[in-house]
Amino acid sequence: MEQTTATRTIAHLISDSAKEFGSKTAVMYKRDGTWHELSYSELGAIVQEVALGLIELGIEPGERLAILANTRPEWSYADLAAASAGIVVVPIYPTNSPEECHWVLHDSGATAVVCENAEQLAKIEKVWDQLPNLRYAILIDPPPGWSGATDRVLTLDELRQRGREANRLEELESRREAVKPADHLTIIYTSGTTGPPKGCVLTHGNYRAILDILHEVRHQRGIDETSELVYLYLPLAHSYALLVQLFCFDSGQTIAYYGGDIKQIVAELSEVRPTYLPSVPRIFEKIYTLVCSHFDPEYIAEATRVGMEVKEAEVHGREVSPELKARYAEFDEQLFKNVRAVFGGRLREAASGAAPIAKEILEFFFAAGVPVMEGYGMTETSTVATYSTPEQHRFGSIGKPLPGVEAKIAEDGELLIRGPNVFQGYYNRAETEFGAIEDGWLHTGDLAHMDEDGFIYLDGRKKDLIITAGGKNITPANLENEMRQSRWVSQAVMLGDRRPYPIMLITLDQEEIIPWAASQGLPTDMEQLVKEPKVRELIQAELDKVNSHYARVEQVKRFAILPHDFSQEGGELTPTLKVKRQVVAEKYAKLIDEIYAQPS
Numbered sequence: 139m140e141q142t143t144a145t146r147t148i149a150h151l152i153s154d155s156a157k158e159f160g161s162k163t164a165v166m167y168k169r170d171g172t173w174h175e176l177s178y179s180e181l182g183a184i185v186q187e188v189a190l191g192l193i194e195l196g197i198e199p200g201e202r203l204a205i206l207a208n209t210r211p212e213w214s215y216a217d218l219a220a221a222s223a224g225i226v227v228v229p230i231y232p233t234n235s236p237e238e239c240h241w242v243l244h245d246s247g248a249t250a251v252v253c254e255n256a257e258q259l260a261k262i263e264k265v266w267d268q269l270p271n272l273r274y275a276i277l278i279d280p281p282p283g284w285s286g287a288t289d290r291v292l293t294l295d296e297l298r299q300r301g302r303e304a305n306r307l308e309e310l311e312s313r314r315e316a317v318k319p320a321d322h323l324t325i326i327y328t329s330g331t332t333g334p335p336k337g338c339v340l341t342h343g344n345y346r347a348i349l350d351i352l353h354e355v356r357h358q359r360g361i362d363e364t365s366e367l368v369y370l371y372l373p374l375a376h377s378y379a380l381l382v383q384l385f386c387f388d389s390g391q392t393i394a395y396y397g398g399d400i401k402q403i404v405a406e407l408s409e410v411r412p413t414y415l416p417s418v419p420r421i422f423e424k425i426y427t428l429v430c431s432h433f434d435p436e437y438i439a440e441a442t443r444v445g446m447e448v449k450e451a452e453v454h455g456r457e458v459s460p461e462l463k464a465r466y467a468e469f470d471e472q473l474f475k476n477v478r479a480v481f482g483g484r485l486r487e488a489a490s491g492a493a494p495i496a497k498e499i500l501e502f503f504f505a506a507g508v509p510v511m512e513g514y515g516m517t518e519t520s521t522v523a524t525y526s527t528p529e530q531h532r533f534g535s536i537g538k539p540l541p542g543v544e545a546k547i548a549e550d551g552e553l554l555i556r557g558p559n560v561f562q563g564y565y566n567r568a569e570t571e572f573g574a575i576e577d578g579w580l581h582t583g584d585l586a587h588m589d590e591d592g593f594i595y596l597d598g599r600k601k602d603l604i605i606t607a608g609g610k611n612i613t614p615a616n617l618e619n620e621m622r623q624s625r626w627v628s629q630a631v632m633l634g635d636r637r638p639y640p641i642m643l644i645t646l647d648q649e650e651i652i653p654w655a656a657s658q659g660l661p662t663d664m665e666q667l668v669k670e671p672k673v674r675e676l677i678q679a680e681l682d683k684v685n686s687h688y689a690r691v692e693q694v695k696r697f698a699i700l701p702h703d704f705s706q707e708g709g710e711l712t713p714t715l716k717v718k719r720q721v722v723a724e725k726y727a728k729l730i731d732e733i734y735a736q737p738s
Contacts, residue, residue, distance in 0.1 A: 147342035149317040151388055152218045156182025159390040162364070166410065167211050168397035173409065176211070178390070188219035188294070189310055190301030195250065195274055199224030199313055202246045202325065205375070206230040206239065206262070207254035210395055212278045212294060213374045214383055216252045221342075224313045226322045228337070229375035231713045232258060233706040238335075240265040242327050243272060245566060246337060250274040252294070256281050259291070319343030325565050326377050326517050337565030340377075344520040347558035348381065349388050351540050352522075356389075359527060363389035366486075369412035371396035371403055373713045378491050381521035382416045404480060411482035419495035420715045422488070422510055426499045427625045429477055431650070438502065441469040445505020453528050470507075477506040487511060487528065493716045494596060496619045497534040504533070513537055514594070518580055520559040524594055535593040536586075545594060546579070552600060553586040554579040585613070602719060604634045612640060612692050617684060624680040625650050629704050631722050632694060633730060641733050642697040643726060644677060645704055668699040696733050700726075 155164075159178035166175050176184075197203065203220045205227060207213050220227045228246045230239055232254060239261050243251065253259040253275055262275055275291045277284075287296065323342045327335035356363055368386050370393050372379035386393050394410040396403060403421065430438050448466045451458045458466075478485065488503070488510045495512060503510045514536035515522035524545065526537035539545040543557035556578045563575070574581045585597040598613035605611055614632035621630035621642070628647040634640035651673070652662045660670050667673055677699060685693040704710035709721050723730065 146346055147317045147319055147321070148221045148323050148345055148384065149224065149314045149342065150222075151384065152182055152185050152222060153314070155387050155390065159364070162390055163392045164387065165211050165214075166367075166392060166394040168395075168406070173394075181215075181387075184215050184298070185218045185222065186307075186310070187298040187301040188215050189223045190304055190306055191297035191299075192219060192223055192225060192250070192301075193306050193309055193313070194300045194304040195297070197223075197225055197249050197274075199316065200226060200322070202226045202228045202248040204228040204230050204243055204246065204248040204251040206232060206234070206251055206258045207278060207374075208232050208398060209370060209372065209374045209379060210254075210278075210398070212252075212254075214387075214393075216276075216294075217374070217380075217383070218387070221323060222314055223310060224317050224321065227324045229324070229326055229380070231373060231375045231706075233713060234261075236261040236264040240268060241334060242337075243269050245327075246325055247271045250276060252276045252278065255279045256284075317342055319346060322562075324380070326375075326380070328517050336567060338377075338517045339562040339565050340517075340520055341562055344559055344561065345381070345384060347542070348520045348522060348540075349385055351542055351559075352385055353389070354541055355525065355527075359529065363391060366391040366414050367394060367410065367412050368392065368414045368416070369394045369396065369407060369410050370416070371400070372416060372418070376492070376713055377515075377517040377521040378416065378418075407480065407482045409482075411484050413484055413486045415481065415485055415488040417488060417490060418492045418715055419490050419499075420493075422490060422495060422499055422503065423622060425477075425480055426502060427623070427647070427650070429473070429480070430502075431625045433473065438473075441473055442498075442502045442505045444469055445474065445507075446501055449504055449507065449509075449528075474506040477503070478508055481508055489513060491515065491522075494615055494619055496623055498623065500533045504528070511537075514596070516582060518561045518582075519543075519555055519557075520561065523555045523557070523559065532589075532593045535589075535595050537594065538592045539594075545588070547586055547588055548581075551585045551587070551597065553582045553584045553594065553596075555582055556580065604632065604640060606634055606637060606639060606691070614640070617688060617692065617694065618642075620684045620687065621681065624677075626654070626676060626680065629717060631717050631719060633719075633723055637734060639695045640692070641730065642681070642694045643700060643722060643729070644697055645700050645702065646673075646677075648703070664701045668701045673699065696736065698729055698733055 156178050161177045161179060163175045164178040164181040166173050203225050205213055205216050217227050228242060228248050230242050249271060250273060251262055253262060259275055259277055266272060273290060276297050277293045280293050319342050321342050322339055323345055324340050325337040327337050368391055370379060370382060374380060374383060394412060396406055444465050448458055448462060485508050488508060490510050490512050500510055509528045511526045511531060513522055513526060514524040523543050524537045524539050543559060546554050548554055560580045583600050585600055586594050587597060588594050598615045602614060603611055604614055618630045618632055621627055626646055627644055629645040631643045632640050655662050655667050658672060660672060661667055681694060681697060704717060706713060710718055712718060
């Protein structure tokens with residue numbers, strides 16, 4: 139019997155897609171330097187085996203299965219299998235420490251955990267005796283010669299074998315049919331820029347609703363979804379990648395999973411040649427810096443202006459003059475065709491999410507024929523709430539609310555969201571601050587304004603506002619984003635709450651600064667390099683340019699250069715590379731005090 143939208147759930151997603159798309163390629167993955175493919179039929183069979191294995195282990199509907207692994211096909215197998223068996227998935231970032239893993243596993247009451255390798259399993263073993271609900275660990279990649287299977291540890295291959303042998307297909311189908319839209323699909327622990335992670339409860343109905351909305355948008359735009367090849371490197375523990383995965387497999391698209399090395403992303407884009415790329419701003423920022431560093435800024439600005447005029451005209455069906463076409467052709471030959479080549483040469487569109495991205499970068503890529511569209515969402519909105527398209531966008535804006543999603547601005551400037559995608563609250567918590575839902579409206583914690591056409595513009599995070607000792611309110615995000623556009627800068631964090639003026643902590647892009655230092659006869663050791671007057675002069679000049687765009691009260695008066703970059707391991711970055719401002723402020727408190735103590 140055909141299900142209605144109101145009753146369909148994610149439990150049926152992969153079994154339905156396996157039937158509908160059959161021999162079409164669902165998965166591409168790289169092993170030993172070679173790309174391999176799996177069809178939808180093969181994917182469906184693997185997911186079914188894993189689901190049957192989980193049933194055989196005695197994991198009941200509604201119980202929690204954690205996944206502690208990098209983005210790879212096996213992550214999806216476990217996730218989709220759990221969903222089809224009514225089991226709730228709890229993602230854990232692979233960069234988490236044993237203590238952080240303990241927090242998520244204990245708070246969620248997880249029954250089992252899928253671990254990528256022996257290193258991740260060791261984290262679990264370290265805290266297992268403090269986890270009374272945890273019964274099993276399932277290992278994706280056992281080490282060579284591994285014989286560590288016990289009553290509570292088995293490999294993914296062994297789990298699949300148990301599933302095949304038990305063959306409890308009737309029970310699996312019964313579980314699928316029993317799943318309701320209100321049932322929990324996943325509990326995603328927000329990495330958070332402050333405080334301990336909170337588990338966002340998201341239902342089958344939440345994600346089914348957002349998938350249907352996205353299908354509607356694609357249909358209106360006339361996009362053939364089944365022809366898409368999506369390159370996925372984003373962490374599947376994050377809601378952004380989760381939605382990409384679900385939407386791809388619901389649509390008959392192909393996912394090419396990155397090979398596991400972030401440094402090889404650009405090389406793999408050339409190999410895979412995707413048509414769609416979901417990403418965070420840092421990748422686009424680095425490619426922008428890499429390309430633009432070889433050209434004069436005035437040339438880049440003129441190329442962008444001409445390219446924007448041509449591409450906007452093309453998108454809206456307007457005539458382009460022969461003179462403008464000729465000028466664009468020159469820029470295309472010298473610059474833009476190389477930009478497209480970096481992405482593999484056939485990228486139809488890219489999406490930037492999880493953090494703000496500078497307007498100038500979006501305009502440049504649009505001009506180059508690689509439209510990078512910005513949207514907005516959060517874990518609490520089932521990943522997404524607003525969207526932009528090449529046909530309908532305003533760069534600098536996060537777009538308009540998706541069909542069926544409402545947005546409004548509260549009296550204090552906070553963005554409020556309402557719709558079928560809004561989460562069900564925090565697991566084991568009754569939050570009254572960020573994430574509070576009043577009359578169906580989610581309080582996002584973001585400050586924003588809306589123009590007369592309904593486009594929304596973010597003004598910063600409520601909690602990130604800097605209020606100086608003089609009572610001036612400063613939003614640091616825009617100035618920080620501009621500073622990060624410098625080819626020499628990796629990260630820039632403005633600080634100054636309850637202080638007389640703003641300061642900034644800056645980290646350098648080592649791939650750019652070290653060759654420059656060598657050409658200047660300077661030391662290439664970062665500890666020594668950051669102390670060099672020439673380096674401070676270089677960064678001061680960049681800061682002066684950025685400061686000139688802002689009112690005097692907002693300008694950064696002093697800065698310090700750190701000898702190392704921020705990292706997830708160091709605790710300063712979230713897995714989507716957002717800076718944890720409070721962590722930075724606490725970790726470098728002594729240095730910050732020293733900056734303010736310097737004589738004027």
